[in-house]
Amino acid sequence: MKNNKIILLIFMFALFIFTSCEEEVEAPGTNYVSFENNRTLEVEADGTSTFEVMVYSANIVDSDRTFNIMLSPDSTLDPSTYTLPSTVTIPGSTNVGKIDISITDVDLTLANSESIILNLQGGDGLFLGDGITLSVLEECLFNKVNLNITLDDWPEELYWAIEDAEGNVVVENGPYASYANAYAGLSGSIETTLCVESGTYQFIVSDDYGDGAGAIELITSTGTVLFSSDGSYGSGSSATFTLP
Numbered sequence: 001m002k003n004n005k006i007i008l009l010i011f012m013f014a015l016f017i018f019t020s021c022e023e024e025v026e027a028p029g030t031n032y033v034s035f036e037n038n039r040t041l042e043v044e045a046d047g048t049s050t051f052e053v054m055v056y057s058a059n060i061v062d063s064d065r066t067f068n069i070m071l072s073p074d075s076t077l078d079p080s081t082y083t084l085p086s087t088v089t090i091p092g093s094t095n096v097g098k099i100d101i102s103i104t105d106v107d108l109t110l111a112n113s114e115s116i117i118l119n120l121q122g123g124d125g126l127f128l129g130d131g132i133t134l135s136v137l138e139e140c141l142f143n144k145v146n147l148n149i150t151l152d153d154w155p156e157e158l159y160w161a162i163e164d165a166e167g168n169v170v171v172e173n174g175p176y177a178s179y180a181n182a183y184a185g186l187s188g189s190i191e192t193t194l195c196v197e198s199g200t201y202q203f204i205v206s207d208d209y210g211d212g213a214g215a216i217e218l219i220t221s222t223g224t225v226l227f228s229s230d231g232s233y234g235s236g237s238s239a240t241f242t243l244p
Contacts, residue, residue, distance in 0.1 A: 032058040033067060033090070033120055034129025040113065041103065042139035045195075048104045049139070053132065055088050055097040055120070063092045067126075069099065072117035077136050081106045082116065101134070108138040111146075111193035140195035143243045144221035149183075149190040150214030152231065156184035157208040160216070165200045179208050198243050203227045206236035 036054040043049045057065070066089045071079070082103040090097035101116070108114065119131035151158070159181045161172035171194055173182040183190065203226060207213050212234055218227040218241075226241040 030058040030127060031125055032127040032129070033065075033122060035118065035120065035132035038133045038135070040135045040137060041101075042137050043103045043105045043108055045138050045140075046105050048102055050100055050102045051134075052098050053101055053118075053134070055090065055099070057090055057095040057097075060093060060095050065090045065092075065097075068121035070119045070121050072119060072131070075115050075117045077103075077114035077116050078106065084116075084118075088120070103136060105138055108136060109193070110138050110140055110144060110195055111191070113137050138195075142195050142197045145194045145196050145226065145243075146219050146221065147190075147192040147194060148215075148217045148219070149192075150216070150231070151183060151187055151190065152213045154209065154213070155186050156181055158183055158205070158213050159208075160203070160205040162194070162196070163202045163204065170196065170201065181208075196243055200240065200242045202238055202240050204236065204238045205229070205233060207233070210235035 034056055036056065039053075041049070041051050055067070066087050068087055069085065071084075082101060084101045085099050088097045088099045113135035116134040116136060117131060118134070120128050122128060147160070149158070149160075156179055159172070159174060159176050161174065161176075162170045164170055203218050205216055205227075212229075212231045214231045216227070216229050216231065217225065218239075219225050220243070227237075227239040229237060
């Protein structure tokens with residue numbers, strides 16, 4: 001009798017799992033259409049890039065099927081910087097359609113993405129997925145380097161720069177202006193993402209008053225620390241580093 005109870009319990013548990021899975025996944029043949037998963041799109045710096053975005057259906061029919069594409073008002077990317085179609089067609093005898101989206105780099109950044117949020121619209125009896133969020137960034141073909149700075153009470157005194165092996169300034173929070181540098185009037189933390197070519201460089205940080213400032217760290221996107229200080233660098237400090 002005890003064995004029979006165990007077998008019955010196992011059967012009921014398996015039935016529960018099977019039923020739960022059926023509720024979460026659309027079965028093949030269902031009139032269900034959805035975009036692919038959310039994606040990050042990196043646009044060529046100062047250029048235009050085109051991306052394919054896929055749409056899938058759970059069933060296959062003989063004739064073409066066309067669905068409206070709706071742009072969500074929650075999208076943050078300036079619509080004048082990209083083009084996308086108003087519909088998508090899944091050809092007959094297939095369950096895959098695609099659209100092309102062309103995006104031009106206008107004030108895109110390397111770290112703070114803008115979004116394009118799209119939804120599908122169809123007729124009665126059609127089950128739709130949740131839509132897709134496309135996070136748009138400027139493309140970096142070299143090394144992404146993150147500069148994290150905690151400002152003190154006198155941010156106008158802080159200046160930093162990255163110089164190449166010949167001493168040329170590659171990037172800075174400048175140009176330098178004594179006691180009137182770029183962070184004047186700011187407070188809190190500054191996070192900056194840089195795109196730096198392969199080579200050997202020197203990172204330089206200085207404080208006009210000569211008493212240091214807040215903590216500062218230069219680190220690659222893979223976690224390699226290139227420079228780090230708790231802010232006790234007096235009038236200034238520097239470090240040489242090489243990027244592959």
